[in-house]
Amino acid sequence: MEEEAATLTSTPRNSDRALVEGEVVLGVDTHRDVHVAAVLSLVGAVMDTRSFPSTAVGYGELWEWVGRLGTVRLAGVEGSSSYGAALSRYLLARRVEVFEVSRPDRSVRRRRGKTDAVDAQEAARAVLSGRARSRAKAGDGPVQCARLLKLTKDSAVKARTQAINPLKAVLITADPGLREELSGLKTTALVRACAQFEGREISDGGPNAVEQATRVVLCLLAQRIEHLSGQMRDVEKRLTELVERHFP
Incomplete structure (x- = not known):
């Protein structure tokens, strides 16, 4: 709860505009065949986490899933220049600001454990808090x-x-x-x-x-x-x- 409160009171530094009600933040832990995605609310609460195949159909399913949870304008993607490159291009084409996110540090993994779902959630939190500042390459x-x-x-x-x-x-x-x-x-x-x-x-x-x-x-x-x-x-x-x- 303390972490969610801290997220709520801080202003994301990744965008010149403020987040508005109804928006959500997307975090993705990417792999060769499967991407694990997490959607967080503006207060940092996990709304849902789900896996999608790293295919054109999978990207479409991910986009539809996020759309049912809210409007996404910011996303954090692990490996945006490797396994997540194609997904980053897909999101950028839909006017989502995509940020490269490093793997969670050891303290986070000790506290929360190591799972793809946790990594995806931490990717979204890194964007929401402003820790992730490196924009993903357009790749086109x-x-x-x-x-x-x-x-x-x-x-x-x-x-x-x-x-x-x-x-x-x-x-x-x-x-x-x-x-x-x-x-x-x-x-x-x-x-x-x-x-x-x-x-x-x-x-x-x-x-x-x-x-x-x-x-x-x-x-x-x-x-x-x-x-x-x-x-x-x-x-x-x-x-x-x-x-x-x-x-x-």
Whole structure:
């Protein structure tokens, strides 16, 4: 009761406008497959807590459920940039101010226990009291597009490096004739040369079996590197076009 009274007498600092009668505050503890939501009144009383699937249908059911309890203008979402990103976009599109909420501290968990329902309630309380001040990223528009493209490019760069290293390691153990054939080539030229090796059948136990296997492996690794390099160039082109179009 003391906590509810404190909530009632404090003015939420998350919005320039005051909450009005009939409004409620939403808190959500997000997971990959299920989101647990809690709705609190203006005095911090728990009105209801329920779980919803993290699907388009689930978001719609959550919105309808909240609407039956009151008008929501503020929401606290755990993991608004990960498991809760799609839900945050859904709420923002409905003119709800969404705030990123950290997990409850240890003192709260010792006092109330650790459950998803408690975490959802604490997310709503963090917004109601003003402790949660970091607004969730919109996650839409050109910024999100750039973020996704950057993620793809970074992944391709990492995978390309992981393919170049074994290619050079295989070359070190190759027969002298093959090493001399490729000696002095820079990485780009080396990859191009290896990619042109024929994918011959590897003879079982023949005198040239090791060299044949080496050429096949070098060819496969080089073709993988070229594919990833092409992806990097494509993503870089898309990023450049995005920036020039939206942020000239």
